[in-house]
Amino acid sequence: MTHVSLQSDCASCAALCCMAFAFDQSDDFAFDKAAETACSHLDSCGQCRIHGDLDDQGFRGCRVYECDGAGQRVTQDLFGGRSWQDDPSLIKPMSRAFATVRRLHGLLVLLEAARKLPLSVVDERTRTALMVSIHKSVEDLPSDQRLDAMHSEVHAFLRSLRSYTLSD
Numbered sequence: 001m002t003h004v005s006l007q008s009d010c011a012s013c014a015a016l017c018c019m020a021f022a023f024d025q026s027d028d029f030a031f032d033k034a035a036e037t038a039c040s041h042l043d044s045c046g047q048c049r050i051h052g053d054l055d056d057q058g059f060r061g062c063r064v065y066e067c068d069g070a071g072q073r074v075t076q077d078l079f080g081g082r083s084w085q086d087d088p089s090l091i092k093p094m095s096r097a098f099a100t101v102r103r104l105h106g107l108l109v110l111l112e113a114a115r116k117l118p119l120s121v122v123d124e125r126t127r128t129a130l131m132v133s134i135h136k137s138v139e140d141l142p143s144d145q146r147l148d149a150m151h152s153e154v155h156a157f158l159r160s161l162r163s164y165t166l167s168d
């Protein structure tokens with residue numbers, strides 16, 4: 001399996017987080033935005049016009065948001081570098097894929113963090129198998145029901161690791 005980054009690479013993404021998700025006016029966002037709708041601060045090249053001034057403009061939520069590498073994985077691996085900005089018919093499929101892969105990458109981040117624990121051979125084997133299974137499922141884009149099941153499986157495994165400490 002080629003290396004997959006679990007950190008955002010905005011230069012390789014089609015600004016999915018600025019389009020796919022909704023946000024509500026709050027301390028983190030200066031106005032409401034509907035899901036699957038481009039933010040009005042996004043320019044036609046996929047760049048945020050206020051990127052250098054997010055906090056002062058009331059968009060702290062954008063500054064702290066981390067997609068765990070889901071954005072570039074969807075854009076490059078699943079959609080071959082295409083963008084919904086060039087082809088609006090991609091708005092829905094890219095949004096759905098982004099929401100799904102965002103959840104899967106969130107699980108991968110947790111499993112990657114568990115790698116720092118002094119795991120037994122059996123637990124390390126389970127951790128690795130879960131990561132391989134999640135990576136594979138990115139291409140299949142599992143249903144919400146399947147995602148919930150994977151979420152439960154990963155969290156049950158992580159709970160089973162509570163007896164480990166980093167100094168073990």
Ligand code: SF4
Nearest residue numbers: 018039041042048062
């Ligand atoms: S304010 Fe900028 S970073 Fe935040 S959603 Fe809009 S375009 Fe994206």
